[in-house]
Amino acid sequence: MRRFGGLVKKRSYRKQKLLAKQQALLVEVENEKKAELLSIDLNENIETIRSTYHNSSDVIFRSFAIGKRSCCLIYISGLIDEHEVNSNVLKPLMNSHFESPTFVDSLIEQKLSVSESEKLTSFNKIYQKLSAGYPVLLIDKTVQAIAIGLAKWEARSIEEPNAEHVVRGPREGFTEAxxxxxxxxxxxxxxxxxxxxxxxxxxxxxxxxxxxxxxxxxxxxxxxxxxxxxxxxxxxxxxxxxxxxxxxxxxxxxxxxxxxxxxxxxxxxxxxxxxxxxxxxxxxxxxxxxxxTFYSLLQASEDYYERFLIGSAIRWLRYLFLVMALLFPSIYVAILAYHQEMLPTTLIISIASSREVVPFPVFVEALLMEIMFEVLREAGLRLPKQIGAAVSIVGALIIGEAAVQAGIVSAPMVIVVAVTGIASFAIPRYNAGISIRMLRFPMIVLAGTLGLLGIMLGVITIVIHMCSLRSFGVPYLSPLAPIKQKDLKDVLMRAPLWKMNSRPHLTGDTGQSRQAGQQRPGASRGGD
Incomplete structure (x- = not known):
């Protein structure tokens, strides 16, 4: 019984200690909330904000009076429209002489000729609004401040997108705002x-x-x-x-x-x-x-602005270029290293004669050329626009020709790498092109070690990985894996717009209609 009584006392003591900690934590939270709230004293509020921005010389404090009441307008220079502040805030307020029980509401409703204003009661909200470009008006003898919607950000004008050019289509692009x-x-x-x-x-x-x-x-x-x-x-x-x-x-x-x-x-x-x-x-x-999905990465907006036959033909070309960008160097390496019998005698003799003076095996030669091509491409992107294209083209021509003449690489390898690079440029999405460029190197390694068997293993691994991939729950290879017949109208080919009556099935209801049926164009059947 004594042991049981001792356990009860220990448990009650622990409960009291836990309750005391919780109460202390609540008091601390309440004190923090109170510290965040504005004071009724204007000078105290100004000093609190000054201490927060004590290292910021671009924060402006403009003191003035509305009748007999002291005020202070705080803003960050460069983030506001100073002309609008002078004409719509300072001038009407400094010429006002009134007192009201609802002073803040009266200012907003009668004196501030701006479309957007908000009442603030905490310093955190004030800091957020100041950083967003809002001038904040502090008023003596009130615990409310007013954020005035007069932000003015310098923004780039709307221009044609640099990364997604089209021949036919809108020329507008998003900006940073x-x-x-x-x-x-x-x-x-x-x-x-x-x-x-x-x-x-x-x-x-x-x-x-x-x-x-x-x-x-x-x-x-x-x-x-x-x-x-x-x-x-x-x-x-x-x-x-x-x-x-x-x-x-x-x-x-x-x-x-x-x-x-x-x-x-x-x-x-x-x-x-x-x-x-x-x-x-x-x-x-x-x-x-x-x-x-994977197929969306190979679709360009211009596919839908041209007639469907043209859009479908170009899409098939993109699929061909995708395969070339991924596998062309590795197939070349595998055939020359392990499967020379697959080539016609005339072609293999021509390639062999061009490789007579090359000191590297074809596997090393391919890796060196691919790395050099990627370096030239990256250099062309990072250099100033005026000289970037010229340096990359001239560098590729001079280095490629000099390397062939010096016997470091063979002429067929230069052709293979150049065709592969051009094929990768045909992929509409830049991030998809980077992915293919990354995968090209392990495919070359597999081809150099296992031949065509290595290429097959690499392709199978990539397909298995893509089948297991999801984008917000949607299968990456949908609608081909799993197959959805109604959504195949816009995958391998682009069906006519008048045939695509239902929306693609992502995570919503299947068969959502997006247009009326029977819209096939043609001559009017009415009249005489």
């Missing part, structure tokens, strides 16, 4: 069903991120999954949408991109109409499209 990007989207989709959900990500940058989708077209589970993954991000800052892509994709170790990045508003609009979700990040001209 998220408001401009969303307005470009609204101009194309004028329905109120276009929903945009915004949130701030990044503890230091507080980057505005927007999720756009069409209500009733995008599946609710997909939209919620995107929002959950974004809310899960806990990072110091977001500099570009590439940060978001890497933090929310399904399989980060896969070489294949699981989201599409686009600079084109028309491309983003087309994906929204098919039930996808588009993600924007402030400061980045690239929007992310989720989910995506």
């Amino acid at each position: 998220i408001d401009v990007n969303l307005s470009l989207l609204r101009r194309r989709i004028r329905s109120p069903r276009l929903a945009i959900h915004t949130q701030l990500i990044g503890q230091l940058t507080e980057t505005e991120v927007a999720v756009a989708y069409i209500d009733g077209v995008a599946e609710n589970t997909l939209v919620e999954e995107v929002k959950v993954r974004l809310e899960r991000i806990d990072i110091d800052g977001i500099v570009d949408s590439g940060y978001i892509e890497e933090l929310i994709e399904d399989q980060p170790y896969s070489p294949f991109p699981q989201m599409i990045s686009t600079e084109r508003p028309d491309t983003a609009t087309a994906y929204l109409l098919e039930g996808h979700v588009v993600i924007f990040a402030n400061g980045s001209p690239f929007a992310l499209v989720a989910p995506t």
Whole structure:
């Protein structure tokens, strides 16, 4: 009994100690909340903000009076429209002489001739608004401040996208300003069903991120999954949408991109109409499209602006170039190293004569040439635009010709590498092209060690990996694996627009109609 009584006393003591800790924690939280709230004393509020921005010379404190009440307008130089502040804020307020029990509400309703204003009660909100370019008005004898919507950011004008050129199609591209990007989207989709959900990500940058989708077209589970993954991000800052892509994709170790990045508003609009979700990040001209499939990476917006026969033919060429970009060097290495009997006698004699003075095996020769080609391509990208193309072309011609004449590499290998490089340029998405370029090197290694058997093993491994890959729950090789017959109209070929009556089945309902039937064009059958 004594032992039992001792255990009861110990448990009650532990409970009391736990309750005391919880109460202390609650008191601490309450004190922190109180410390975050504005004081009724104007000077105390100003000193608190000054201490926060004590190392920032671009934070301006402009003191003035409204009648007998002292005020202070705080803003960050360069983020506001100073002319509008002078004419719509300072001038009308300094000429005012009134006192009201609802002083803040009266200012907003009667004196501030701006379209957007918000009442603030905490220092954290004030810091957020100041960083967003809002002037903040502090008023004596009140615990409320006013954030005034007069932000003015310097932004790049709307230009043609550099990464996604088209011969026929719109010439507009996204910019670094998220408001401009969303307005470009609204101009194309004028329905109120276009929903945009915004949130701030990044503890230091507080980057505005927007999720756009069409209500009733995008599946609710997909939209919620995107929002959950974004809310899960806990990072110091977001500099570009590439940060978001890497933090929310399904399989980060896969070489294949699981989201599409686009600079084109028309491309983003087309994906929204098919039930996808588009993600924007402030400061980045690239929007992310989720989910995506492998076949989407080989589709260009111009496929849908030309007639369907032309679009289908070009798409078949892209599939051919994809295979060449991945396998052409490895097949050349495998045949020359292990399967010379596959070539005609005349061709093998010609290749052998060109390789007489080459000191390296074909496997090493291929690796050296591919590495050199990638270096030249990277140098052309990093050099200034005026000389980048010239240096890469001249470098390739001079180095290639000199290497052949010196007997370091053979002329057929130069041709193989050049054709492979041109084939990789035909892939519309830059990130998909990088993936193929990465996979080309292990395929060359497999061909140099196991011949055609190694190439077969490499291709099987890639296909198995792609079959297991998902993008926000959607199979990467859909609609071919698993097969969906209704969605095959826009995969290997591009069917006529008047035949694509239903939306692709992603995660929503199968067979959603997007246009009326019986729209095949032709001469009118009415009349005489």
